[in-house]
Amino acid sequence: MLRYSYTIAPRLRLVRYNSTIYNNVIGTLKKDLKEAMSTKDALKKTAIKSILSTIKNNEIDAKDKSLLDEYSLHDAFTKMVAQRNDSIKExxxxKRDDLAEKEKQEIEVINKYLKELPVSSAEDLKTKATEYLKQLQESEPNLQLKQLFGKVDWDALTKDWKASQKSIRTTIVSEFKNIFKS
Known part of the structure; x- marks a missing residue:
């Protein structure tokens, strides 16, 4: 009798999402988690676990998986830092200085990964938004904010400015008040 022979086809490993930077950061986090576990660094381990759980929750909540990129990671990391800053104040x-110190150390761990992301800083966004709005003000001096958001090409803007749509929107709103109201 003849035996069936199955050819071993190489399985293509699916890329998690569109951004390679996104995948690299997750890989780095998992590698650092293993290292923290082996060195028994409890603080770093809990901080990285909370980062990974936040990323996983964002992946589950995301309706459009193409939006999961370095910009979404930047938004998640800055949100985590802001939450920890609020906790420190509380x-x-x-009078719980021990817990405040622990939160400060977790912020340092999160900031380490935040600085590795190739995303524009808040100051860069502010200058780009100011320039962009001044150009629009010259062409249309009575432009309303609602009309402005309808004219913006968000895909091009996020790539050019290297920032998430959410952070660009907040920066444009704050700068719009300064430029168009004066």
């Missing part, structure tokens, strides 16, 4: 108000 802990200091309640």
């Amino acid at each position: 802990f200091i108000a309640n």
Whole structure:
């Protein structure tokens, strides 16, 4: 009798999402988590676990998986830092300096990964938004914010400015008030 022979086809490993930077950051986090576990660094381990769980929650909540990129990671990391800063204020108000110190150390771990992302800083966004809005003001001096958002090409802007749509929107809103109201 003849035996069936199955050819071993190489399985293509699916890329998690569109951005290679996104995948590299997750790989780095998992590698650092293993290292923190082997060195028994409890603080770093819990900080990285919370980062990974936040990323996983964002992946589950995302309706459009193409939006999961380095910009979404930047938004998640800055949100985590802001939450920890709020916790520090609460802990200091309640005279829990030990917990406040722990949160400060977790912020340092998160900031380490935040600085590795190739995303524009808040100052860069502010200058780009100011220039962009001044150009629009010259062509249309009575432009309303609602009309402005309808004219913006968000895909091109996020790539050119190297920032998420959310951070660009907040920067444009704050700068719009300064430029068009004066």
